[in-house]
Amino acid sequence: MILNAFLLALREIRRNRTRTLLTALGIIIGVSAVVSLVTLGGAAKEAVRGQISSLGSNLLIIRPGNGVGPRVSTAGVPLFTAQDVTIIGEQIYGIAGVAPVRSTSFNTIYRQHARRTAVTGTTDNYFAINNWQLAQGRLFDAADLRTGAAVCVLGDTVRRELFGDADPLGAKIRIGKTPCTVIGLLASKGQAGLGDQDDTIVVPMTTLQRRLVGQQSINDISQIAVSLREGSDPQATSADITRLLRERRNLQPNQENDFSVFDTRQIADTLGSSIAIMTALLSAVAAISLIVGGIGIMNIMLVAVTERTREIGIRLSIGATAQEVLLQFLVEAVTLSCVGGLIGLVLAFGATYGLAALTHLSFVFDPQINLIAFGFSAAIGVIFGFAPARRAARLDPVDALRHE
Amino acid sequence: MTPDAHLTPVIQLRGLTKVYGHGAAAFTALRGIDLTIHRGEFVAIMGPSGSGKSTLMNLLGCLDSPTGGHYDYTGIAVEKLSLNQRSLLRRHAMGFIFQGYNLLPRTSALENVELPLLYRGVSRRDRRELAAQALDSVGLATKLKNTPAEMSGGQQQRVAIARAVVTNPSTLFADEPTGNLDSITTREVMELLTQLNHERGITILLVTHEDDVAAYSHRTIRVKDGLIDSDRLHTPSAA
Ligand SMILES: Nc1ncnc2c1ncn2[C@@H]1O[C@H](COP(=O)(O)OP(=O)(O)OP(=O)(O)O)[C@@H](O)[C@H]1O
Ligand SMILES: [Mg+2]
Numbered sequence: 001m002i003l004n005a006f007l008l009a010l011r012e013i014r015r016n017r018t019r020t021l022l023t024a025l026g027i028i029i030g031v032s033a034v035v036s037l038v039t040l041g042g043a044a045k046e047a048v049r050g051q052i053s054s055l056g057s058n059l060l061i062i063r064p065g066n067g068v069g070p071r072v073s074t075a076g077v078p079l080f081t082a083q084d085v086t087i088i089g090e091q092i093y094g095i096a097g098v099a100p101v102r103s104t105s106f107n108t109i110y111r112q113h114a115r116r117t118a119v120t121g122t123t124d125n126y127f128a129i130n131n132w133q134l135a136q137g138r139l140f141d142a143a144d145l146r147t148g149a150a151v152c153v154l155g156d157t158v159r160r161e162l163f164g165d166a167d168p169l170g171a172k173i174r175i176g177k178t179p180c181t182v183i184g185l186l187a188s189k190g191q192a193g194l195g196d197q198d199d200t201i202v203v204p205m206t207t208l209q210r211r212l213v214g215q216q217s218i219n220d221i222s223q224i225a226v227s228l229r230e231g232s233d234p235q236a237t238s239a240d241i242t243r244l245l246r247e248r249r250n251l252q253p254n255q256e257n258d259f260s261v262f263d264t265r266q267i268a269d270t271l272g273s274s275i276a277i278m279t280a281l282l283s284a285v286a287a288i289s290l291i292v293g294g295i296g297i298m299n300i301m302l303v304a305v306t307e308r309t310r311e312i313g314i315r316l317s318i319g320a321t322a323q324e325v326l327l328q329f330l331v332e333a334v335t336l337s338c339v340g341g342l343i344g345l346v347l348a349f350g351a352t353y354g355l356a357a358l359t360h361l362s363f364v365f366d367p368q369i370n371l372i373a374f375g376f377s378a379a380i381g382v383i384f385g386f387a388p389a390r391r392a393a394r395l396d397p398v399d400a401l402r403h404e
Numbered sequence: 405m406t407p408d409a410h411l412t413p414v415i416q417l418r419g420l421t422k423v424y425g426h427g428a429a430a431f432t433a434l435r436g437i438d439l440t441i442h443r444g445e446f447v448a449i450m451g452p453s454g455s456g457k458s459t460l461m462n463l464l465g466c467l468d469s470p471t472g473g474h475y476d477y478t479g480i481a482v483e484k485l486s487l488n489q490r491s492l493l494r495r496h497a498m499g500f501i502f503q504g505y506n507l508l509p510r511t512s513a514l515e516n517v518e519l520p521l522l523y524r525g526v527s528r529r530d531r532r533e534l535a536a537q538a539l540d541s542v543g544l545a546t547k548l549k550n551t552p553a554e555m556s557g558g559q560q561q562r563v564a565i566a567r568a569v570v571t572n573p574s575t576l577f578a579d580e581p582t583g584n585l586d587s588i589t590t591r592e593v594m595e596l597l598t599q600l601n602h603e604r605g606i607t608i609l610l611v612t613h614e615d616d617v618a619a620y621s622h623r624t625i626r627v628k629d630g631l632i633d634s635d636r637l638h639t640p641s642a643a
Contacts (some may be wrong), residue, residue, distance in 0.1 A: 004522055015510045290624070314506050316568065317467055318520040319495025321488045396487070397467040401506060 001324060022300045023385075024340035027377040028273040029294025031344025032351065034286035035366075050362075059129065059212055059264040062224040062241065066374030070113045075285040077258045080221040084248060088224065090238050093206045094232030099126040101223040102208055110162040110203065117158050119175055119201045121208025122225075127153075127186075129227040132202075137169045137184035140204050148206035152180040153198035156188035175201065178211045203404040205317035234263045259300040262370070290373060294380040303394075306403060312392040313400030326365040326386070329393075333367040333385025337378040344371055406498045412591050413476075414575060415464060420473035422459050422630075435457040436473065446601045446608045446640070448618035451627035457611045459580055460627065462610060465500050465577040466490040467469040478574075487634035495523055499568030499606075503580035504548070505560045507567070511598040513539055526573060538566035543594060558589035565593065569600055569608040576600065578610040582617055593622045598640070 013020050063077040064077045082100060089098040102121045107114060120126075127139050140151050152175065159168055168182045180203065189197045203212070209220065228237055245259055308329075315325050348370075356363035392400050422434040431623040433456045441447060449457050463475065466482060475482040477493065485493065494500070507516045517535040526534065527631050542562040552560050561581060568576055578597065582590040598607055600606045610621065618624050619641045626633040 004525075008522070011511075011515070032592055138572060181408055191563075248525070285415075310506075311508060314508055315523075317494065317506065319491055319498075319521065319571075320523045321491040323488070394487070398462045399468075399558065401502075 001325065003292055004260065005324065005327040008328040008333060012332055013336060014329070016304075019300055019304055020336060020393050023297050023336050024343065026293040026296035026300070027337055027340030027381055028137055028344040028347065028375045030123055030290040031291040031341050032348040032375045033293075035345060035348035035370055036351045036355075037286040038279070038369040039280040039348065039364065039366055040090050040355060040361070041275070041282045042364050042366050043352070043356050044275050045272065045279060046364050048268065048275050048359050058228040058232075060226040060228065060241065061236055061262045061264060062226065062245070062259060063262070064199060064222070064259050068226045078249065079219050080259075081219055082221065084245065085224055087248070088226065088244065090240060091244060092237060093225075094229050094237050096227045096229045097129045098224060098226045100130050101204055101225055102128065102187065102205065102221055103223070104208070104213060106176045107161065107199075107211065108158065108175050110168075110171065111164045111349060115158060115161045115163075117155075119152075119198055119203060119208065119212065121203050121205040121207055121212070126202065126225065127224050130230040132189075133187040133223040135185045135187040139180070139184050140202075143246075145204045145206055148204060148210045149204070150180045150207060151183045152207075153184040153186060153202045154182055155186050155202075155243060157196055157198040158201055159185055175203070180207075184347065187246055206295055212400055221253075234265065238263060290376060293377060297377070297380050298384045301388065305388040307398050307404040308388060311393040312389060313395075313397050313403065316393070316395075316397040325393045329389035330382070334378075337381025338359045338386065340381065341374040341378045345374060345378045350374075405504050413440050414445075414478055415441040415442050416474075416476040417464075418474040418564045418593070419461075420463065420475055421457070421471045422463060423471040430618045433630055434470075434585075435462070437630075437632060439625070439632065439635075441607065441609065442609055444601070444605050445623060446598070447610065449609065449611045449627060450613065450624060451633065453613075455627045456630040457627050459578050459630075461579045461585045461609065461611055465498055466494050468498065491565075495520065495571075497574050499571065499573035499576045500532055501561070501568050501576065501578035503583040505557075505564045507551065507560060507563055509553065510551055512545060512549050512551055513555070516563055517570050520567060534570055535566070538570040539563070542566045543592070548605075555641070557584045558586075558592070561585060561589075561593060562596070562627065563627035565596060569604075569606065572604065573606065575607045575614070576610070578584045580611050582612065582614070587616075590614075590617065592610045613640065 062080070064079055080100065085100045086100055089095070099122050103118050104121075105116060106119045107116050108119075112192060123145060123250075124139060124141055126132075127134070135156070137153075137154055140149070143149075144151055152173070154162070154168060162168070163171070168185060171180045171182050173182060174180070186198070186202070188202075209215070226237075226241070228234055239263055242257065246257065250259065251258065314323050316322070353363050355361075392403070395403075417437050417439040420434060420437040421432065424433055437460060449460065452459050454485075459468070463470050466477075466485075472485050473483070478497070480493065482490065482493070508519070514532070514535050517538050518531045521531045521534055534546070536548060539545060542565055544559060544562055544566065547555060547559060547563075550559075552563070555563065561584070565581070568578075576597070581597075582593050583591060594617060597608055597610070601608050608621075610617070612618050621638075622640050623635070623637050625635045634638045
């Protein structure tokens with residue numbers, strides 16, 4: 001009997017190509033849309049999480065001007081001095097390290113390869129503060145800093161762009177017009193939400209000031225990076241720093257801050273939560289497509305009811321029992337829904353895998369959403385494929401045959 | 405009607421009634437039918453449109469449930485059977501031919517005829533063979549692979565006949581089987597039924613409006629307003 005049900009069900013599936021195709025399509029689209037969108041959202045979130053951990057433990061960034069973003073005017077606002085950096089290091093409680101940062105964009109050239117990239121002048125503790133790991137060679141040290149040695153450390157993207165497979169250590173590249181010896185390579189932090197962090201060259205601050213920019217003023221530090229000791233309170237520390245800097249910059253109590261202290265952890269959290277919102281939005285869109293797909297399935301199934309009710313009447317009249325007819329319809333609906341669902345899952349897998357590779361996101365397989373999407377559309381397929389049959393099979397054959 | 409001692413009753417109706425609808429809309433289509441049909445009979449049921457012929461046939465063929473009265477089929481009290489039990493009775497003892505053929509669409513003649521065998525649990529090979537034989541016996545040996553849409557009305561009706569008799573039923577019910585056919589095809593179909601009645605001893609009940617068709621039978625029952633109006637034995641004149 002079960003064998004017969006399978007035989008009959010497969011026959012009907014083969015026979016009604018359009019219905020089969022449309023039903024399966026509804027399921028396929030619903031499943032693949034939901035799974036792809038949610039999986040991609042998950043990958044983006046994962047990337048941000050990775051970014052957060054690559055930032056290291058709590059990091060405070062101090063910048064001139066008030067607020068964030070490109071519209072904030074820093075014109076006329078004084079930068080920071082080397083003295084500011086020193087005093088923060090000496091007077092603020094709970095910090096592990098502090099480094100001045102000055103970044104300028106330069107054309108860099110090695111042989112026939114060129115790349116425009118951000119060159120950061122800083123001190124030797126910059127690397128620890130920003131959680132940079134050395135991949136090869138060495139970092140610059142206090143001696144390099146004192147002398148303003150023409151040395152540089154390359155981020156992974158710059159290394160790849162300028163050197164490809166060649167060995168950069170000891171090679172001389174030109175930053176702007178100045179030749180610099182590559183002494184170290186930084187391990188990649190990977191690419192993610194905050195842009196390509198590996199697209200960087202780090203040089204001693206003195207080198208940047210004396211050799212690259214060719215001018216030195218006391219007020220030329222555009223950013224101060226501060227790392228906090230384990231367990232210290234970022235909020236209290238940034239309040240302390242704010243108080244200190246206000247004093248040093250001679251701000252009156254009625255004047256607003258002309259600098260900002262950012263907690264990178266907070267920025268990353270904000271970014272993370274906005275991605276979470278986006279994921280939720282995408283999920284909503286996906287859920288809608290699942291429902292639309294489901295409605296499509298219902299439609300097709302309901303349109304088929306008249307024809308199918310007659311079919312049931314015919315089967316009953318030649319001696320099929322209600323159970324046999326129902327079993328056939330159940331097998332039919334389950335087969336169709338499951339095959340459609342599986343195709344949807346495979347499509348989604350392919351799409352997300354490909355997209356993840358394209359966007360440098362890591363592909364995260366989420367079994368839960370796969371199960372939910374599959375279960376939901378399979379249930380719709382089964383319920384709506386089966387429900388009309390249930391009603392019809394309980395009729396006297398004449399009533400099923402008479403159905404219009 | 406003169407019941408002979410050696411005749412075994414197949415169908416016995418006592419006061420069978422059928423009411424359609426409920427309350428004010430209720431309509432009594434059969435108002436108490438008493439009837440006995442014996443094994444091997446070839447009975448024509450005639451009567452004006454709306455008199456209840458189809459209603460009676462559907463009840464006899466277990467396709468519908470009676471409202472009241474008693475229906476005995478070879479000793480089985482049909483009115484007491486469940487839907488499933490009636491399905492099984494149809495499967496094992498009855499064949500049905502409809503005016504509208506009622507073949508499965510987009511399904512080949514062979515598969516249509518195989519269907520009742522499939523529900524009987526006949527093996528695949530035997531199914532093929534029996535179905536092909538049945539189609540051959542209705543003159544459709546060359547149309548096994550054709551679907552109903554690719555066949556004429558007469559051919560479709562012959563497929564339906566093949567489907568009804570492929571299980572070798574003891575009773576065959578035919579509700580206006582020639583209603584949509586021309587006179588030549590009608591004669592073919594009627595000769596086929598006569599042959600089944602003679603050679604296999606299948607009891608046949610047939611509804612028709614045409615005297616020519618009724619003439620193939622040896623007994624004509626006339627229904628009027630849900631009651632039996634007349635019941636005559638006669639010699640088949642057309643065969
Ligand atoms: N499902 C139904 N619901 C309500 N009334 C019905 C139903 N089926 C049949 N009837 C009524 O029962 C009566 C008998 O119908 P039936 O189909 O048995 O007539 P018939 O003798 O077969 O007529 P015809 O020669 O036109 O086929 C008719 O008056 C019809 O209107
Ligand atoms: Mg009728």
